[in-house]
Amino acid sequence: MENKTLLLAGGSVGVFAAFSLAFLFGDLWIGFFAALLISVIYLFLLDRWMVRPLASQKTRQAVRVLIILLAGFQIWVSVLHFQRADLQSEILSDIRTTIDGSISQLETERPLHTVLRHYHLQPDEEDKTVEVLFRELMDDRALDDGTFLSSTVDINYDISFTWLAASPDSVIITSIASITKGEDPEFINANEQAGFYQANAILTPRGVRYEREN
Amino acid sequence: MKEKIKLFLPWINVILVTGILISLAILAANAGGSFINRWVLGLSTMGAVPSASLLDYSVMRAIARFGGNELSSPEFLTAFLTAGTGLVLLVIIAPFLMARGYEKMEKDGGQHRGLAWYTGSCLLVLAISTSVFATVASVQLGKNINKSAAESRSSDLLRAELMGLAFDAAGVMVLPQDFGGGHGSFTNFSSEENSPRNITLNDLDSYREDSEFHFSIHDDVADSSIIIVGISGYETEQAVEVTPHEEEIFKVMRRGSW
16 A cells, blocks of 8 residues: 555544544544544644645645635634533533422422511410421422422423421521532532532521521 | 646535535435434534534433433434544544555656545535634524523522522511511511511621622512512512511512512
8 A cells, every 4th residue: 555545544543542542532623632632632643744845836826725624623613512512511511400499499488488588477375496397388399318309390390399397496498409510529419429509598586597508 | 827726626626515505414414304314414513513412411310310211222322433433534544545545646746636635635624614613603602501590690699689588578577576586577676666666687696788680679668578689799679578467477579569
């Protein structure tokens, strides 16, 4: 096989070999940019072995201009496509986090505010604790095993809720997302998964606090 | 003059053939059903802008992840093969064929460029023209996406801050005056002059004066309800009506209804 045909075969195999890094890293873009790098090296060798020996200077210039335009625009458009892919992925992830955050806050704060209202507006002679009122008012949603049911049980939010009476005057509802990632990938969630969105809504006689934990 | 035309004739042929190929691809994509459309566009993309198939894959994967799923391995493999084949065709084979054509032409004394030159040149012109188009389109699209993403983010953040303020208002309204609340009324907060006053934004824990949004409580403060209005830098306005004595606590108001 002549040298130039070897160059062609080597370039093709080299591009696919470099692109195969995608399987190693599980990321197509890493492999693709490695393949682009091999392509640029190949074009440099092509210039040395096939373009430089051409007799006509005008032909050499024409081929080089075309090759530079080809490589330049392919690299440029690839970078733009990579940035767009990254941006769109980030936008979708942000939307999901916003949706889950809003659902989580609504589903945990709303029942606790109902309890808070009853607590402060109860007649003086009743004097029920936050926990007692919570159990009475959320009887159908706060299960004995610690599960707290969402207000619309027929809709799957991909968020689980649990409740805990930390003291007679403090009730906590915790929400954990099963799809949306939190800020810290190593955060251990209350359900022993790692890295997911988690927030607590805490009710005390002084009010309701909503705190995002991850 | 004739000599000049003769010199450029092969390039005119190449540009014509490339134009016809692009037109045929567009016609076939428009005329065919979704299956043909997908294949024609897929092949055209592969032969012109290999990174486009990676962009398709990345967007599909992001959408799948949004719904809590992962794309299957065949999708990964298809994107790999499409982009890899396109890259080899355009950046490895096309320049090689063109250079081969010029070698042959010089050997033949400048008479015949041969099929290799025409094939390589057509592919190169196709790749350069479509990648120029794709670059311009990507730059423009990127600007639009950035603008709409920023607006959407701002709107989401405004809604989230409004929700926080609405819950705070509902909470502080039912607290006794000893706790800084209104004892069940928005018009019964204690003041330094010992006369009741209306709730203000400063009564709300999550209210920050340095927020990027401008918030206000609508003048019409009732015993059992208030309207909190938020305005973003993009001049979008949102409002919530806070009604702590009702089960829903607050509701988002339709634009222009306050």
